[in-house]
Structure formats: C-alpha cells, structure tokens
Amino acid sequence: MLTYKTKLIFGYKISKKAQAEMIGLVVIVIMITLGMLFLAKFALQEEPAKKIFTRKGLAYSTMSAVMKTELECIEPFDVDTQELEVQDILLEDCAKYKKPNSGGSSDYPCNGYSNSCDFLEAELTELLSKTLGVWQKDYVFSSIIVDGTTEKELVLVDSGGCGYSSERDSSGLFPIYVSDVGLVESVLYICE
Amino acid sequence: MANKRGQLTLSFNWIFVLIAGTMILLFFVGIIMKQKTVSEQKLNFDVVTVMDSILTGSTVSEQTINFVDISGLSGFELFFDCELDDGGGYEDIFAQYGITGTTASSELPMQVLFAPKTMEGNEMITWSLPYKMPFKVMDLLMVTSTSIKYYVIGGKGSDFRHDLENATSGFTIEFISDISEISAVGNLFHVRVIDLDGSTLVDGAGVPEELANAGVGVVTGVLVGSTLGQVDYFTASGDKWNRLTGAGSVPIIATGLFEKEASLYGALFAADDEVYKCNMMKAFKRYSILVEIYQNKLDSLSAYHALDGPGASKTSCKGFLSDTTGNNMEDTLSSLSGELSTCIEHGYDDCLQVEPLANQLHELNANLRADTCERLY
Amino acid sequence: MKKMNKKAQMQMLETIGVIFIFFVLILFGSIFYFKFQEISFQNKQEELLAQSAMDTTLVTLFLPEIQCSRGDSEAEDNCIDLGKVRALQQVLKENPKYLTDYYFNLFSYANISVTMVHPVEHSWTIYEFEKVGVYDNGSEYSAWDRKEATYFVVTLRDELKGIGENNEEFYNKEIVYGFGYLTVEVFS
Structure with missing residues (x-):
C-alpha cells in the first residue's frame, strides 16, 4: 500500500518527507541569519x-x-x-x-x-x-x-x-x- | 457507479488556495504601500532636519561661503518663504522653508535667510555675513544654488563691483559690460540680473532676447542705487521688465562703515522686496533686544565710572557714557530703543532712523577706546 | 457496506495546519520587525537629540548677546563677555516674555549656563527652559525622557574685573580674562 506522499519512480517507492524537513531547516537558517545581520548592524555602528x-x-x-x-x-x-x-x-x-x-x-x-x-x-x-x-x-x-x-x-x-x-x-x-x-x-x- | 468525491475536493482546494492566497497577497501589498508612504515622509523629514543643521552651521561660520552637495535631492524642489501680513511689523511675519509639495517644512521665526522663492540643483551655496549696527546684531544668511545664474552689469571700476567679484568665487555669476553678453536660460533654474548703474533694469523696458519668454518668475532683477542706499526689484513678464517695488525703492539700512554690508548683499539674493523686508524685520527684533542688553551693560559701566565707583579716576569715560551735555551713549541707546520699537511695530519703512543713531553709537564707542575706557562693544 | 475513506478530511487538516504554521511565522516576523522598528526609532531619537545638542551649542557659542566683541573687528573666538551675560540675565528677568516668545524658538527645551573656574568659581544661568508637566494639583514634574549635556571651555572676559552691577564685587583681582565653561543641556 502506498503511504502518504510516496510515488513510484522507475518502480521504486520515493518518499518526499525529507524535502519537507529541509524546508523547515531552511526557514530556521534564514531566521537566524536575519537575526545575526540585525545584531551586526547595531554592533558595527560608527562613532556618533x-x-x-x-x-x-x-x-x-x-x-x-x-x-x-x-x-x-x-x-x-x-x-x-x-x-x-x-x-x-x-x-x-x-x-x-x-x-x-x-x-x-x-x-x-x-x-x-x-x-x-x-x-x-x-x-x-x-x-x-x-x-x-x-x-x-x-x-x-x-x-x-x-x-x-x-x-x-x-x-x-x-x-x-x-x-x-x-x-x-x-x-x-x-x-x-x-x-x-x-x-x-x-x-x-x-x-x- | 463513479465516486465524485475527489472532484469536489480538488475544486474546493483550488478555490480555497485562490481566496486565501489573494487575501495574504493583499495584506502584504497593503503593508508595503503603507511603508512606502511612511518611508517617503521619513525621508522628507530627514532632509529638513539635515537642512536645519546645515543652515545653523552655515550661519555661525560668518564670512564663509559653503558649498553643500545636494545632488541627492535632485527632483526635490526647496521653497523659502517669508511673508509679511498687512501690518508689516515683526508680529506679522510668517517664515518657513521646506520641500515643495510635501508636509516637510521648518519654520524660521528668527533666522534671517535671503533666498529665492524656490530652488533646485546639485549644489547649494550658503554665505553668512554679520549685520553690524554698529555692534553685531546677528548673522544674515544668503542661500542660493549653482543652478541660479547671476549677471552683474554696470558699476565697472566701482569698489562694490570689485568686492562682489572677489567675494563670489564659485558662484554661477558673470560680470558683464553689455546686455548682449547674456546667454539663454537653458538648464538654469533661475536667472537674476544685478544692475549697478540703472542701464538695464527700467520699468517697461525690453528684456534681453535670450531671457524673454522664460517661465513665470524664472528671470528677475535687482537694481542697486548708485549710492548703494536702495534697491528695486524687477521681474521679467514676457519680454518686458516689470518693477515690483511699486511703492518706492527699498532703502538699505546699514551704517556704511563696513566693507561688506550684510543688508546690501542680502538684498541681492532675496527673492523680492517682501522677502527682504520680512527678513530684515527679524533682524530688527533681534537688534531691539541687543540694545536693551547694551543699555543694561551701560548702566554697569556708568556705575563703575561714577564718582564713588572703582573707575572714578577715569573721568572722561563717564562723559562719553552718560554725560548730561548730550551726545552720549545713554541718550543714543535710548533713542535707538525708541526707534526700534516703532520699527518693529509698524514695519520696515519706519526703521530708517536707526541708521544715523547706529553711526552715532559707533563714534561714541571709538571715543571710549581712544580714551582707554572700557568699550561698550 | 461502503468502506469510508477519510483521506479528504486528512487533507483538510493538513492544509489548515500549514496555514496555521504560516501565520505563526508571520506573527514571529512581525514581532521581530516591530521590535526592530522600536529600537530604530529610539536610536533616531537619540541621534536627533545629539544633533539638537550640537546645533544649540554652536548657536550659543556664537550668540551676539554674550559673545566678546572687539569694536569693529571680528568677534573673539570662544570668548564670553561677562558684562553682557549679566546684562542678558537682567533683561530676561525684566522681560520673561522674551524667554517664551523669542529665545525658545532658538534654543527650545534647554538649560544654558556659564560657569567660571578661574579666578573664582561662579555660575550664571543664561537660559532655563526645562520640559515640565503639571499634575492636577498644580505641582510640576520633569517631563523629559532624555537629556544631553555638552560642555565647552571658554575664555570669560570681564572688563570691569569682577565688579558686577551696582558695583558689587564678586572677585577682587585685576583679571580681565578668566577661564570657565559653557554648559548646554538639551531635553527631549
């Protein structure tokens, strides 16, 4: 029986659960990067x-x-x-x-x-x-x-x-x- | 029998996606539009704030010409306004500057700023000169741009033309002998003709061909009287010069003691007679307060040189300060104070008497110095 | 009997779940953005206050009301005439309207004072206009959030050598050029 989100390619069962996991990781990496960028902006401000x-x-x-x-x-x-x-x-x-x-x-x-x-x-x-x-x-x-x-x-x-x-x-x-x-x-x- | 449940699910999904997607898109577009408006307002506000600092800094650096790069403001038109209500006195002034077509503006209740009504360009020029009557009253700031061209005609060989030539290096200014030397307006934002001998600016006379039919207010003129004691403002209406100072020339109130009389130079850069008089009223208000301060200082000096004071030994000093025989500092300052009160209340035309009193004050102060007394200023 | 298939219901839950998470992320993003805006705004306020402090200090240093003059020559740099300072104090005391109607346009909310360090220690307040609020019972409180003070060392010239108004003596030395500083405090 085929499970959710699996399909057959060349006769083999392919699952896309890993792709979904990757998107989650990418979102977290993007958020951390943005956070670091903002921190850097304030830390590297030149002398008033x-x-x-x-x-x-x-x-x-x-x-x-x-x-x-x-x-x-x-x-x-x-x-x-x-x-x-x-x-x-x-x-x-x-x-x-x-x-x-x-x-x-x-x-x-x-x-x-x-x-x-x-x-x-x-x-x-x-x-x-x-x-x-x-x-x-x-x-x-x-x-x-x-x-x-x-x-x-x-x-x-x-x-x-x-x-x-x-x-x-x-x-x-x-x-x-x-x-x-x-x-x-x-x-x-x-x-x- | 076929089951149609899948078709229903599929259609529903697409409709749901469309509706939800559109709502989310609209939400974000709304935020972006709002942010864009806020950003523009913020930018305009920043421009005015920076201009405030530039003008403050330029004002205090007297006798200095500053060239300020405003290429970042290309596309923005700056306006400078000083209006006198019917009364004409100090209380009837409203002055401000800002960016045309926006709410970004700053009021100028005290600062004297001679500038054209509107200005655009890549480089702004500011020049500050102290207004001395005879002590320093305040710095008068002249603002112009490299996109405003000045033609100075007449007065060849005169000290004023020579001083103007030396002082305005870097300005878009040309000293010409003949009207034929004037070139077309081209990309210039504004053209001003400064006539020092009355040969060009005559009411009803023809405007040079190159300047004729330029836009409204693009070409203006200032006629300086031969004694440098009054100015007249003109504007080019089509191909004819039209005199603005219909009620009579604008007298320049200055002691004539100093090489660069700020009130005269300011007249060359002011948009018209109303702007000039309006700004000068601010100077006279400041002048009236300064006279009060000097009157107070005079009281201390007089007490110091009184018969029972520490400076009693310098008997001549008391004479210049407050001797009852007349022509003394106390009476002069008192008269000056009276004239300035009238001037501030009634307007520029009632300010003419301050000039001889200022000259008298100068003489008395010089006498104090000559007798090694403490000077008033 | 037909076997019920719950695939469609599962599909719906999943869609709702995804949208829910999406909006949670949007919410986090918004909170982050608005917090950033708040900090940016506070920074901007501080920057504006610092700019205001600089401008007010510059204006005060070159104020004709207190600057040392030298007859027809250019004014002395970094020099304050104590005779004029005392006179200005007196004029403002006699005409409090000048403070609110005139000098406020120049200095806004600020305290400006001249302090002598040598030959004696003495202070004169030239301008005082703190941002105050009034409670219902009429008492006042300080209504400012930030204060920025700037100090500038200046020469203090007193041609009357320590003799003030009405010939009272506040220093007994023959010193014309003293040493002191100008304090400019601006409020926001």
Missing part, C-alpha cells in the same frame, strides 16, 4: 558624529581659553599681585628659562614656585582637572621648544589614559615665536 564634533571643538576651545587666561602671580617678597597671560607672558618666560644655556633664571617665580614653568604646570593642571577631568576626559597638554630637529619640553600636563586610547583629537598647534629662543608649540589632546 556628535562625539567627534564635541571632542574636536572642545580641544580647540580649551586650548584657546587656556592661552588667553590671566593667572594671578604673587612673587616672593612682593605684596602686589600681577595678572599674567599664559601665552604672551608666562609661556614666553618659561621658554626663555628652559632654553639651553639660558643661565636658569625666570622673571616670574610665582606663588612659591622657583620658575614660571613649574607655576604654569601647576595652574594648568588645576584648570584642566576642574573642567576636562570632571567630565571624565583624558588629556595631554604639551608645550615644547622646536629648534630645528631638536625639541625641548617646557610644560607637560598629562591626566594619564591618553596613551592607551585610539580615539583622540587634537586642538591643533598653537605656535608662538619667542625672540632668542625660537618656535614654541603648544597642543592639547583629548581622548576618550
């Missing part, structure tokens, strides 16, 4: 535009603000305070102080620091930690003298963590030319 925009913009605006800021300086044995701009006065003085063969004297040994470079580093550390640090950004502020192929570090403020990060944006170079010293380049990197 906003994140990149704010990090780049933040690096530039922070650097710009830092350079224009006036810091209060109280020199030893002096009652009066001076208001000194970071870029035009303090950084310049620091460059002259750290320049090779400069004789090692700084015009602005402020607030107990022996030279303007240490004072700048301390103040910038505080300013950046109260802003970028609070927002949990990692950063590196660096100011160097560029003399031909040699570079000499003037100020370095490093929150740590930037070295391991692949996502980082730069403020761009903020160069100043200091007479008798050369080119001083400052830059701020912000990392996630």
Whole structure:
C-alpha cells in the first residue's frame, strides 16, 4: 500500500518527507541569519558624529581659553599681585628659562614656585582637572621648544589614559615665536 | 457507479488556495504601500532636519561661503518663504522653508535667510555675513544654488563691483559690460540680473532676447542705487521688465562703515522686496533686544565710572557714557530703543532712523577706546 | 457496506495546519520587525537629540548677546563677555516674555549656563527652559525622557574685573580674562 506522499519512480517507492524537513531547516537558517545581520548592524555602528564634533571643538576651545587666561602671580617678597597671560607672558618666560644655556633664571617665580614653568604646570593642571577631568576626559597638554630637529619640553600636563586610547583629537598647534629662543608649540589632546 | 468525491475536493482546494492566497497577497501589498508612504515622509523629514543643521552651521561660520552637495535631492524642489501680513511689523511675519509639495517644512521665526522663492540643483551655496549696527546684531544668511545664474552689469571700476567679484568665487555669476553678453536660460533654474548703474533694469523696458519668454518668475532683477542706499526689484513678464517695488525703492539700512554690508548683499539674493523686508524685520527684533542688553551693560559701566565707583579716576569715560551735555551713549541707546520699537511695530519703512543713531553709537564707542575706557562693544 | 475513506478530511487538516504554521511565522516576523522598528526609532531619537545638542551649542557659542566683541573687528573666538551675560540675565528677568516668545524658538527645551573656574568659581544661568508637566494639583514634574549635556571651555572676559552691577564685587583681582565653561543641556 502506498503511504502518504510516496510515488513510484522507475518502480521504486520515493518518499518526499525529507524535502519537507529541509524546508523547515531552511526557514530556521534564514531566521537566524536575519537575526545575526540585525545584531551586526547595531554592533558595527560608527562613532556618533556628535562625539567627534564635541571632542574636536572642545580641544580647540580649551586650548584657546587656556592661552588667553590671566593667572594671578604673587612673587616672593612682593605684596602686589600681577595678572599674567599664559601665552604672551608666562609661556614666553618659561621658554626663555628652559632654553639651553639660558643661565636658569625666570622673571616670574610665582606663588612659591622657583620658575614660571613649574607655576604654569601647576595652574594648568588645576584648570584642566576642574573642567576636562570632571567630565571624565583624558588629556595631554604639551608645550615644547622646536629648534630645528631638536625639541625641548617646557610644560607637560598629562591626566594619564591618553596613551592607551585610539580615539583622540587634537586642538591643533598653537605656535608662538619667542625672540632668542625660537618656535614654541603648544597642543592639547583629548581622548576618550 | 463513479465516486465524485475527489472532484469536489480538488475544486474546493483550488478555490480555497485562490481566496486565501489573494487575501495574504493583499495584506502584504497593503503593508508595503503603507511603508512606502511612511518611508517617503521619513525621508522628507530627514532632509529638513539635515537642512536645519546645515543652515545653523552655515550661519555661525560668518564670512564663509559653503558649498553643500545636494545632488541627492535632485527632483526635490526647496521653497523659502517669508511673508509679511498687512501690518508689516515683526508680529506679522510668517517664515518657513521646506520641500515643495510635501508636509516637510521648518519654520524660521528668527533666522534671517535671503533666498529665492524656490530652488533646485546639485549644489547649494550658503554665505553668512554679520549685520553690524554698529555692534553685531546677528548673522544674515544668503542661500542660493549653482543652478541660479547671476549677471552683474554696470558699476565697472566701482569698489562694490570689485568686492562682489572677489567675494563670489564659485558662484554661477558673470560680470558683464553689455546686455548682449547674456546667454539663454537653458538648464538654469533661475536667472537674476544685478544692475549697478540703472542701464538695464527700467520699468517697461525690453528684456534681453535670450531671457524673454522664460517661465513665470524664472528671470528677475535687482537694481542697486548708485549710492548703494536702495534697491528695486524687477521681474521679467514676457519680454518686458516689470518693477515690483511699486511703492518706492527699498532703502538699505546699514551704517556704511563696513566693507561688506550684510543688508546690501542680502538684498541681492532675496527673492523680492517682501522677502527682504520680512527678513530684515527679524533682524530688527533681534537688534531691539541687543540694545536693551547694551543699555543694561551701560548702566554697569556708568556705575563703575561714577564718582564713588572703582573707575572714578577715569573721568572722561563717564562723559562719553552718560554725560548730561548730550551726545552720549545713554541718550543714543535710548533713542535707538525708541526707534526700534516703532520699527518693529509698524514695519520696515519706519526703521530708517536707526541708521544715523547706529553711526552715532559707533563714534561714541571709538571715543571710549581712544580714551582707554572700557568699550561698550 | 461502503468502506469510508477519510483521506479528504486528512487533507483538510493538513492544509489548515500549514496555514496555521504560516501565520505563526508571520506573527514571529512581525514581532521581530516591530521590535526592530522600536529600537530604530529610539536610536533616531537619540541621534536627533545629539544633533539638537550640537546645533544649540554652536548657536550659543556664537550668540551676539554674550559673545566678546572687539569694536569693529571680528568677534573673539570662544570668548564670553561677562558684562553682557549679566546684562542678558537682567533683561530676561525684566522681560520673561522674551524667554517664551523669542529665545525658545532658538534654543527650545534647554538649560544654558556659564560657569567660571578661574579666578573664582561662579555660575550664571543664561537660559532655563526645562520640559515640565503639571499634575492636577498644580505641582510640576520633569517631563523629559532624555537629556544631553555638552560642555565647552571658554575664555570669560570681564572688563570691569569682577565688579558686577551696582558695583558689587564678586572677585577682587585685576583679571580681565578668566577661564570657565559653557554648559548646554538639551531635553527631549
């Protein structure tokens, strides 16, 4: 007696139950593939535009603000305070102080620091930690003298963590030319 | 006797399959049609959202010309609208832009945008200039497209023509000496003739043959007065120029102190006088708020330089700020505030007096600077 | 007696069974699709909010009401004039209508403030318009779903060196250029 869905081909009984089984498997494979595709879509999304925009913009605006800021300086044995701009006065003085063969004297040994470079580093550390640090950004502020192929570090403020990060944006170079010293380049990197 | 049960089963099966199959098909077709409509609406909305960001970004990048690739929008026509109701004041403005023939649009209650009524093309050009009266009021944005051609005729050797030539690199603009240099409309979406010496745009005069009988609104013109103090708008009706500013020329309200007066350049790109005045009313509203802010700042400066204030030693400063002998910042700002209130309430034609007051303010601020006083702006 | 054959009935059950399974699969597909749409929609909302945050921040940074001016020259970048900030606060306090009728069109639901870090710590709120709802008893509640905050470090210029309105002193240093940040929070 012929069973359901069997037929005779060349005298042999052929059953189509396996074909039906295959269709079921195919449907399941298709569903799993679709599911994986959707998962991949969400997992491989690129970094949101906003994140990149704010990090780049933040690096530039922070650097710009830092350079224009006036810091209060109280020199030893002096009652009066001076208001000194970071870029035009303090950084310049620091460059002259750290320049090779400069004789090692700084015009602005402020607030107990022996030279303007240490004072700048301390103040910038505080300013950046109260802003970028609070927002949990990692950063590196660096100011160097560029003399031909040699570079000499003037100020370095490093929150740590930037070295391991692949996502980082730069403020761009903020160069100043200091007479008798050369080119001083400052830059701020912000990392996630 | 033959059994007919099988025939019945077979017919029933086919009928059942047909009905069920059709219902399922209709169900899915319905879903697809619905999704198509939703998708189109979503796309239109996305276009307007992206345009919002582009226009915001372009506005803040002042003095910069941006070329935006809109080839993805080919087939879409953008419209820019600014209407003034009968009153003509700020409260009577309705401004928006969007995609023609769809519900995708965005209102522009504050942003000043000089653009043609409609626009299509592969590349959109945005140019932002600060409107200073004499302090910066806001950025005025000009929007056009590479498919809109500008012919500038007349004013050869003038500073304005020279500045315009230098500033509009990348625009579809041609600086010509003679009307015969104008070529046919062809594939251009719009043609605008900018007449700097009054030789071409005359009410009732003939439109160049190449431009005659183009579609309605395709060919327009702006006549700039010799002193750059007023403009007239024209449109080509058939083969004749038709002056739109029937009530009189549109005065340009600017201090004349700056190389690129935003209000003048904006007039070159505005669709017509109504669009121009409508947008300028938005600028004057902003101006009135800024004047209030500066009045407040002035109060602080005056208190600072008062006899018992920390800045009392700089006696000349007080004089420029609020001296009772007249021609001081306080009185000027107060007059300006009054004129702007009238302007905002009654319309553009009542805004002309702000110009001399703005110039006065500029002079007073310069005096403050000369005397090493704190400037108002 | 005729032997009853139930083949047709079996056939019918099988057809119904197949259609039933088919609709179950359709149902699973629909659930999956609508869930995907929901997640897509939420992503879109977040994207729009981020875009709104960027746009509002840009507009605020270049707002003539607070931007540092330099006479006829171009305005100073990334600089906020504290004199104008205080004046703006006063103008908005005297004219609350400006907030609802004018600046709301610019900033929508947002909180914008300027915070000074150096030489002293102080904060000024320029614009405050949180999305709130009102209960039947009249009390308010926050009606926003998402909030996106953006921070920008800026220079704070105060030509009166810490002397505010009515000559009150909020810092006693001769500093014109201070350091601080702008906070822009947008709500959806």
